[in-house]
Amino acid sequence: MPCLYITTNVNMEGVDTDPFYSEVTKTVASVVGRPQNLVMVVLKGSIEIVFGGNKEAAAYAEIVSMGGITKQVKRQLIATIGSILHSHFSIHPSRFILKVFDMQALPLPSKL
Numbered sequence: 001m002p003c004l005y006i007t008t009n010v011n012m013e014g015v016d017t018d019p020f021y022s023e024v025t026k027t028v029a030s031v032v033g034r035p036q037n038l039v040m041v042v043l044k045g046s047i048e049i050v051f052g053g054n055k056e057a058a059a060y061a062e063i064v065s066m067g068g069i070t071k072q073v074k075r076q077l078i079a080t081i082g083s084i085l086h087s088h089f090s091i092h093p094s095r096f097i098l099k100v101f102d103m104q105a106l107p108l109p110s111k112l
Contacts, residue, residue: 001066002032003040004081008059010089012045020088027084031076032068051095058095059085069102 004024021041029036051058063077077100082093 001038001040002028002034002063002068003042003065004028004061004063005042005044006059006061006085007044007047007049008057008085008089008091009047009049009055010045010057010059010091012043015045015089017043017088020084023088024081024084027080028063028077031073031080032065034065034068056095057089057091059089059091060097060099062099062101064101064103067102067104069100069104074100 020043024041025036025039028034028041029039032039049055049058049060061081078096078098079093081098082091082096085091085096086093
């Protein structure tokens with residue numbers, strides 16, 4: 001079940017975020033290879049973010065998935081989510097950082 005958590009300094013008050021949620025959910029599901037009904041998206045706006053020494057529109061995101069993350073998938077997620085943020089909230093892709101966690105890639109603790 002992929003979970004995408006996005007924080008941004010863009011003011012979301014009065015913004016219709018439904019089209020964003022719909023597009024980003026479909027994108028994550030398609031890129032990671034999971035059904036849409038298993039994708040969770042959290043969007044937090046109006047957060048203080050300074051990036052590159054200024055407060056222009058920026059976003060930080062984390063995605064956690066249980067498998068399905070390869071180098072190619074990671075690159076595709078960065079590109080497509082960055083593009084979606086740009087089209088919906090005018091956040092330039094160069095002002096977007098995505099941290100990717102693949103729970104399958106983490107070593108399991110020994111039971112010994």
